[in-house]
Structure formats: C-alpha cells, structure tokens
Amino acid sequence: MTNREVAIILDRIADILQIKEENSFKIQAYRKAASSIYHLDEDLNTLKQARRIEEIPGVGKAVKAKIEEILEKGSCEYYDRLTAEVPLGVLDMLALPGIGHKTVKIIYEKLGIDNLDDLLKAAEARRIRTLPGMGGKTEYNIKKGMELLRQSGGKVTLGLALPLAEDFRDYLWEAKSVENACIVGSIRRGKSLVSDIDILVASRDYEEIRQKVNNYRGLIEISEHDASCIKGLLTHHIEFEVIIVPPQDYFSCLLWTTGSKTHRNQLFKDSEVPPWPEVNSEIDFYTKRGMEYIAPELRENQGEIEAAGKHQLPQLVGLDDIKGDLHIHSKWSDGAHEIKDMAAAAQALNYSYIAITDHSKSLAISGGLNEEKLGAQKVVIDALNSELSGLQILKGNEVDILKDGRLDFEDDLLKDLDLVIASIHSHFQLDKEKQSDRIMQAAKNQHVDIIAHLTGRLLNRRNGYDLDLDRVLETVAKNHTILEINSHPDRLDIDEEIARRAKDMGIKIAINSDAHHKQDLGLMKYGITTARRGWLSPDDVVNTWEKEKLLNYLGE
C-alpha cells in the first residue's frame, strides 16, 4: 500500500462517518490524519518498521492501529464494516457540486440509491424532488454535475497519474534486460488530465517484462498482452500500457508513442511508420529534418512544427530557472507550518525569496488574518529576515476579492505589503459581466501585484466561473498585473491556453505553489509543465528573475 492509498481509505472513513452523522471532531481527526499522510515525505512502510507511525501529526493510538492493519492487509476491519453499511458508490455522489453528506444520506436511505448512474436516472425521473429539503435545483445540480464528470471521460489528474507512472517506470527499469524506459503519451506531454499511463521499454526479453509487470505491487489486473504490449489496470483504476521494443527501435518509438496524434500526423506522411533504426535520439530526429528539437510539452500541433522549422521556438522555462515562490500559506491562516519552517523548506530548494501570503479576514474558515494579525505577522517576518541569510521572505497577503470587486483590506494597509495577491473564494455563480468586472476592478488596484487562480476551476470537480476573458486579460495587461499559474495539480489555473494568450499580450506570469504544507512547495513542477505547454520562457515568468529585478517590478 502506498501512502496515498492509505490516506484515501482514511478520508473515506471520514466521509462515511459524516454520512452517519457521527461526532464532527472524530470526523475531523480522520481527515487530519489523512492529510498528514498524504503530505508525508517518508514511506509509511518504512515508518512502520521504525515504529515511528505515532510521530505523524494527528495520528494517535486508534488511527495508528488502523494504519498498521491497512499496511498489512490492504484494508482494516473498521473500514470494511463501514463500507458494508454505506457502499463506496454512495461516496461517489459527493463529487457532485452542491451535493453533500446530508443530501447523500437522505437519497441513500429513502431511495436506496447507491451509485451515480441510478442517481442520474432518479434526477431525470424527478424522484429527487420528492425527498425532504430537495427540489428542482437539487436535480439540476445532479444532472449538471454528471455532465462535468462525463466530460472528463474517466480521466485523472496529472497529480495522481504522474507519481504512479514514475514508480511503475522505475520498477520496470529494475528488470535486467531493460536498457531504457520512459513514460510516454499524454503524461510525458504534461497534459493536466490524462486517461492512462503509457510506458515505453527497450528490452529483448519480453517474458521478463511480462513477469515483472505481473509482480508489480500496484497492479490490479492484466487485461491483454501480445508480443509488444501489455495492457491492464493499476491502483486507482488507472489503465496502463507497457510497450516493449527492441533497443535499436527505442528512440523512434519514443517519438511515436509520445505523440500527440495531431503532432505526428503533421510531421509524418502516411508511409512513415516506425521503426527508423537510423534515429539515435529525439534531438537527432528533429535535427535531421532541419528542425529544432521540439520539447514533448509542445507537441500538440499548435504551430510548433512550423516554428521549429524556422528555428523560432521559445527557450522554455524549466524548474531550474525558479528562484522563489510567491504564494505560500502558513499556520497564521490555513497552512500546516510556521513561517520559519516554510522558509527552511524554501532554503532547501535554493530559493532566494518567498512570499508569505496568508488569507484575509473574510475567509473565516481558513483563519483569515484581520488587520491586527497581519501587522503582527509583519513583525515576525521582519525578525526572521534579520536572521536568515540567502533567503528573503516577502510580506504578502492573499486578499479576498469581495462580491462587489472591493478588496478585503483597505489600500492604506495593502500599500505597506511587499506583495499583494488578489483572488476569489466566494460567489462563483455571478454572471459573466459581474464576475469579470469584479476581477477587473481588483486588477486595476495599484497595490495588487498578482491575480491568483484566475478562473477558479478545479479539475474534474468544478468548471471555472463565467468570465469574459478578452476584457479581463486586456485590463490585466493594461495595469501590468501579474497572472498566476497555480501549480496545484487540481487547479493548474491559468491553463496553458490562457498562459500563451497572456504571454502574447505582454502579461507577466508567476508560477506559484499555493503551498499549505512544506511538501506542497514541490508542486511547482506541475506549474512549470503548464507554463512550458503555454510556450513560456524564463523572461515571461517573474519568479525566475533575480530578487532585485523582481522587487523593482513589484515596486513600480
């Protein structure tokens, strides 16, 4: 069992307890333990062997026993008992926006519905409105939510698929006969939602690879296999495909399997099908055709082939270019750690600056800071800065954009901060005009430096709010406001398409982790991938800049 799988079980226990309306603090305890484990930087199995499970924050005697049982047996008696009472299909319904634990409980108890398909049928048959507290709008929410789920077509986020793919690839590479192995397909191109995990393996021993796949701890089943391919299902029910080629064909197959189809169609004529033994590397392939090397993230037939032919591809931003992180939370609001701990984690990444940007007072659930606390936080940061060498902590805030476009703090207070992020956390359903006006008003505020998670989308969960992007981007450009690429793999907001538009309009971008936990600083790589897919260069991204240049820009 991986940490993530254990965390998912603990979260499901919390969900079922919530549906059963048990003590809310008990539910909270399971959620906290799940979150701690999700963010752990050590493997639970290792911790168990070292008898250190109880060191995990939020894990006491009871949860520890359950974790150990799950690690040994893949499940625990308590969880099995709960899922016998409330089937997992009932929990699937919680994914629908506007449908919470109480609603799900009533639907399950009164109508006996325990899966999404039956729920949709009941909503279409207008049976949901017969239940207490539910009406036409609840049915609409169900139908609308199901549409969103269907749109994603069973795809999973890169944040879920990539770690699993990396683990699988590293495992396969351990086989003696493997000379090369690479994650290919949409994961290699860095798409934010992917349908499966594809691994290309160079080996002459098919049988060894098949045995190896068969023994993988994350394997659920092998569905089919032939001389060059093994297909099946991995944990989290993600489909996989292992493609096995002889070593001399590896690089041409790497190109072919990375795709995308449209990139391939544009590049190759019908007659051209791999292998091409003369190809020694991808760079070699493009060079021999008189082109620059095209990075996997660009291979989407969005003008990259033409640009590569003219040697006009941008120099893409990379993780190594990043010098700081401008959107970080601490314990002062809803973060998990003290500022000094986040600073230490940033130093470990060799950053030269970070901005502490806790929430503002309106976001009460997250412990948003009021004027007084913000003042106190500045004193703490000043003290830390006087001790730190090599890293500067910028005094910032993620200030809420209120319903009418005003900000949660007065200008007088904002002007004294090093960095102001403005973002929306409420009133998602305003109409296009009002929503756009609201953001534009924030962008026009001379103290606002960055607009964070512009569209508010949550991948597989919620579409972005209705925005007139043309008008918004125009205002952002005019006011020299920076747009954020939020690196959280559930957000990746703005996406590559908007990022590229923004770049063309001269808008600068900040790639931020929005870290609520030390480990979250590592999410930066997902934002980088999105930036690369948006054709961004280091110069387009303000947090690749030297500190002095950045501070100058913020001060203007």
Place this chain on the structure above:
DNA sequence: GCCGTTTTCGGCCCGACTGTTTTCAGTCG
C-alpha cells in the same frame, strides 16, 4: 479521535449564501 507552557478530560467548533422553505438546514471555501 487527537491533543496538552491548558496537561489525562474537556476543547476542538466560521460564516455567508443557496435552496427550500416560510424560519432554517445544507453546502462550501
């Protein structure tokens, strides 16, 4: 169920909006 310069039980625990109601329960960030 966890946690304790509060110390082994009692605290943990927001607030606004939405939808279904006609005074409030459920959802969400």
